[in-house]
Amino acid sequence: MPAKAEKSFEELAVPHLELVYRVARRLCRDEHEAEDLVQETYLKAYKAFSRFEMREFGIKPWLLKILHNTFLNRLARERRAPRVADHKNMEQMHEAPGAGSEISEPPALDYEKLDSEVKRAIDQLQPEFRTVLLLWGTMEVSYQEIADILGVPIGTVMSRLHRARQALTRALHDYAREHRLIPASEQ
Amino acid sequence: MTNCSDMQPRLAVYADGELAAKLRAPVEAHLADCQKCRTEVERWQALRRCAQRAIASEALPPGLEQRLRQRLHTQSGTARRRLIKFVVPGLAAAAVIVVAVLLYLPGSGGGSVALAAVDVSAEDFARIYRKCAVDGHHDSHNCRGMSAQDARELLARELGFKPLVADLSAHGYVLGGACKCFPVRDLRVIHVHYLSQDTQAQVVSLFSADRRVRLKAASPFNGAPDRGRPDRSYEVAQAGQVNVLKWDEQRVSFALCSQMEQEQLLELAGAADFARFLRQLPAYARGPDR
Ligand SMILES: [Zn+2]
Ligand SMILES: [Zn+2]
Numbered sequence: 453m454p455a456k457a458e459k460s461f462e463e464l465a466v467p468h469l470e471l472v473y474r475v476a477r478r479l480c481r482d483e484h485e486a487e488d489l490v491q492e493t494y495l496k497a498y499k500a501f502s503r504f505e506m507r508e509f510g511i512k513p514w515l516l517k518i519l520h521n522t523f524l525n526r527l528a529r530e531r532r533a534p535r536v537a538d539h540k541n542m543e544q545m546h547e548a549p550g551a552g553s554e555i556s557e558p559p560a561l562d563y564e565k566l567d568s569e570v571k572r573a574i575d576q577l578q579p580e581f582r583t584v585l586l587l588w589g590t591m592e593v594s595y596q597e598i599a600d601i602l603g604v605p606i607g608t609v610m611s612r613l614h615r616a617r618q619a620l621t622r623a624l625h626d627y628a629r630e631h632r633l634i635p636a637s638e639q
Numbered sequence: 640m641t642n643c644s645d646m647q648p649r650l651a652v653y654a655d656g657e658l659a660a661k662l663r664a665p666v667e668a669h670l671a672d673c674q675k676c677r678t679e680v681e682r683w684q685a686l687r688r689c690a691q692r693a694i695a696s697e698a699l700p701p702g703l704e705q706r707l708r709q710r711l712h713t714q715s716g717t718a719r720r721r722l723i724k725f726v727v728p729g730l731a732a733a734a735v736i737v738v739a740v741l742l743y744l745p746g747s748g749g750g751s752v753a754l755a756a757v758d759v760s761a762e763d764f765a766r767i768y769r770k771c772a773v774d775g776h777h778d779s780h781n782c783r784g785m786s787a788q789d790a791r792e793l794l795a796r797e798l799g800f801k802p803l804v805a806d807l808s809a810h811g812y813v814l815g816g817a818c819k820c821f822p823v824r825d826l827r828v829i830h831v832h833y834l835s836q837d838t839q840a841q842v843v844s845l846f847s848a849d850r851r852v853r854l855k856a857a858s859p860f861n862g863a864p865d866r867g868r869p870d871r872s873y874e875v876a877q878a879g880q881v882n883v884l885k886w887d888e889q890r891v892s893f894a895l896c897s898q899m900e901q902e903q904l905l906e907l908a909g910a911a912d913f914a915r916f917l918r919q920l921p922a923y924a925r926g927p928d929r
Contacts, residue, residue: 466707469703473699474694478697487706487779488778494710494711495711498711566693567692567693570693589693590695595655617683620686621686
């Protein structure tokens with residue numbers, strides 16, 4: 453018996469709302485857009501639920517897959533209707549950190565500031581890198597699941613993740629150096 | 640002992656617990672002897688925890704779960720609504736967008752006491768207009784492309800009351816979406832926008848509120864009274880390129896907001912069929928403002 457015969461869509465899918473929203477939130481510019489994206493994702497999932505084979509995929513990656521596809525559709529729609537670009541290029545992430553930032557005394561770790569630095573860095577990634585990094589960052593899905601969600605080979609996931617992780621590290625360079633977050637190979 | 644540089648490409652993957660079993664043993668053997676690489680693994684893990692923290696720092700918007708469940712319930716058992724066939728024109732095509740904000744009737748607002756009026760500036764309206772209509776095509780109720788009638792029914796199911804959705808199809812406008820973004824705190828609205836296939840480079844909003852609105856820095860609108868409704872007194876204010884046209888009905892207010900000429904706004908305001916809608920106003924919204 454597939455699990456779906458025992459549990460309703462709502463029972464299975466709504467517990468993952470927080471995860472889906474958080475990923476959506478970093479894919480979108482603001483809360484409104486993120487909520488729209490989440491609602492559209494769930495409605496699509498709901499309509500497709502009868503065709504859903506839980507045993508093969510699991511509802512969590514399946515919801516994330518629908519989220520991702522919906523996001524891509526919106527992106528394509530937006531690109532047809534150009535607007536002021538707000539996603540900086542990957543290249544801009546590679547700028548050297550400001551010179552002359554000699555640190556004498558490490559400041560106390562300000563988690564809120566760190567969070568906003570990380571969010572800003574994530575927001576500046578190009579969508580294909582951002583998506584991989586976000587899914588990885590949730591710690592809820594494996595590489596293979598990310599590959600399934602995005603519909604790309606696992607090798608692509610790993611190379612995108614490698615680049616995204618390095619971009620994140622660079623963007624956080626100053627901050628990370630103060631708090632020993634940077635891998636030796638990056639210094 | 641193996642070389643650190645051989646280990647480098649594997650450490651991040653190892654840190655994620657994703658290294659294939661046959662590759663794991665040599666890495667672990669190296670890590671047992673190498674402090675430098677152990678530190679690197681720890682740092683990759685710290686980086687991931689940083690990302691996790693930041694991603695998890697976003698709180699779920701209040702009421703999202705409830706809104707979602709409500710929509711799922713609405714979906715079940717109802718036939719898919721009929722969509723008007725039309726292509727949503729991109730802003731590049733310089734479509735006209737009309738945004739209407741419908742009267743928001745809170746479920747709890749069953750009393751007969753009118754809500755206190757609030758001051759709203761033209762800039763407050765213009766901000767929502769730009770954010771939701773011009774930039775965002777905000778549509779939290781999936782109304783885009785529906786007829787006014789269908790949207791009214793959908794919103795009635797989702798909101799628990801029948802809001803006004805003006806039928807502006809005769810003027811060339813079709814629905815572009817609905818949301819509840821409010822221009823100022825304490826003012827509740829429902830926001831529906833229309834798109835036109837017209838190719839003029841304009842964007843318009845129509846707002847309705849759950850109470851009277853005092854439009855800041857407004858002046859009475861004197862132009863072309865024959866095209867408006869003689870029983871309404873309109874006020875206008877400007878925020879940069881954006882015109883706001885506001886009027887009151889009983890104890891609530893409506894406003895149109897756009898880069899159109901004020902006369903064009905007046906025409907749309909006069910066209911909206913409010914009569915039937917106004918009969919359905921809840922008690923607190925009925926009667927003259929005091
Ligand atoms: Zn080593
Ligand atoms: Zn909105």
